[in-house]
Amino acid sequence: MRHKSLMAIGIIGLSAINVMTSAHAQTNQINWSGFYAGGSLGAIDGRASFDAATADDFSGSYFSSPDADQIASESDNSLSQSKLTAGLFGGFGKQYNHWYLGIETNINSFDFDETTTSGAVYESNPVSEFRHEMTVKSDWQAMLRSRVGWAERNWLAYLTAGVAVSRFSLDASFSDDLLAGAAGHDSESETKFGWVVGLGGEYALSENWSIRGEYLYADYGKVDTNAAVNNASFPVLSNNLKSSVDLKTQILSLGVSYRF
Numbered sequence: 001m002r003h004k005s006l007m008a009i010g011i012i013g014l015s016a017i018n019v020m021t022s023a024h025a026q027t028n029q030i031n032w033s034g035f036y037a038g039g040s041l042g043a044i045d046g047r048a049s050f051d052a053a054t055a056d057d058f059s060g061s062y063f064s065s066p067d068a069d070q071i072a073s074e075s076d077n078s079l080s081q082s083k084l085t086a087g088l089f090g091g092f093g094k095q096y097n098h099w100y101l102g103i104e105t106n107i108n109s110f111d112f113d114e115t116t117t118s119g120a121v122y123e124s125n126p127v128s129e130f131r132h133e134m135t136v137k138s139d140w141q142a143m144l145r146s147r148v149g150w151a152e153r154n155w156l157a158y159l160t161a162g163v164a165v166s167r168f169s170l171d172a173s174f175s176d177d178l179l180a181g182a183a184g185h186d187s188e189s190e191t192k193f194g195w196v197v198g199l200g201g202e203y204a205l206s207e208n209w210s211i212r213g214e215y216l217y218a219d220y221g222k223v224d225t226n227a228a229v230n231n232a233s234f235p236v237l238s239n240n241l242k243s244s245v246d247l248k249t250q251i252l253s254l255g256v257s258y259r260f
Contacts, residue, residue, distance in 0.1 A: 030154050030204040032100055035260045037090035040214070042253025044085035046112040048136050049078045049246040052172075054229075054239050062182060062229060062237040064124040074118040075132050075243070085109050085251060093147065100149040100156060107142040108251060110166065128178035134170065136245045141166035141218065143196050156202040156210075164196040164218040172225045172243035184229035184241055192247075194220035208259050216251045223247070 052075035056063035063071075085108045093102025119131035142165050149158030169189040176182045200214035222244045229239045 030151070030207065031095055032093055032151050032156050032259070033095045035092050036257045038255050038257025040087045040089065040253040040255030042085055042251055043082060044108065044110060045080060045082045045250045046110065047078060047080040047248050048114050050116050050134050050244070051076050052132060052241060052243050054241045060237055062231060062234060062239045067122060067124050070120065070123055071130065071132065074120050077116045077118065079114045079116055081112055081114055083111055085253070087253065089255065089257070091147070095151055098151050100147070100151050100158065102147040103145070104147055104160070105142070105144045107140060110138050110140050110249070112136070112138045125178065128176055130174065130176040132174050134172045134243050134245065136168060136170050136223070136247065138166050138168045138247070141249060143216070143218070145196060154204040158201070159199050160216070161197045164194045164220065165191065166220060167191045168220070168223050168247060170223045170225055170243065170245050172227060174227060174229055174241055178231060179233035180231055182229050182231035184227035186225035186227035188223055188225045190223050192220045192223060194218055210257050210259065212255045212257065214253050214255065218249045220247045
């Protein structure tokens with residue numbers, strides 16, 4: 001589904017640019033220097049990779065071997081979500097002959113909300129089973145990027161890279177049905193910095209107005225929670241369960257900007 005959304009945006013974008021460039025063909029070299037601001041619409045694809053880690057068979061451990069390996073294996077999962085996104089961007093650039101150097105900041109809606117649930121019968125104790133649930137959410141992402149490009153008449157093609165930031169929340173719960181039942185829960189909300197790379201192209205409709213197509217890939221690394229797993233039937237036993245999510249995004253967008 002997400003590939004179809006990105007492909008549709010790309011096809012629409014190419015068609016729009018072809019129509020508009022045909023209608024507004026110019027032969028003079030545009031100077032891309034100056035401040036600019038604009039807005040964009042597109043598709044955003046978020047991918048969350050989940051995992052978990054704990055230990056077993058140490059003194060005071062609730063889990064027995066091979067529980068740790070089984071929980072880790074069952075929790076290893078990836079989910080993706082594709083949605084429409086709207087964004088605002090602005091920046092400054094300077095053109096040196098055909099070379100273009102600039103800096104840009106942008107913010108986009110994200111609206112990511114995914115839950116993975118895993119579980120199985122314990123290999124160490126076939127009369128009981130466990131359940132592990134992790135939910136990750138994020139509403140926005142922002143970026144500060146450099147742009148390096150090549151200008152030719154009305155066209156500007158560029159590569160971009162920089163820093164990305166977003167706020168993620170991870171909620172993790174573990175339980176089983178052994179006697180009184182074990183339980184563990186923890187949640188974490190964290191502002192995460194990552195990196196972003198991408199490429200794009202712009203076409204100048206006039207000295208001030210231009211349209212663009214852009215692709216951005218961002219990696220934010222991991223957010224972790226640490227839950228203490230306890231069972232009232234075994235009050236002296238306990239384990240720490242680390243739940244993690246690694247989040248990456250892709251944006252394919254079309255935009256319009258005004259150069260001051």
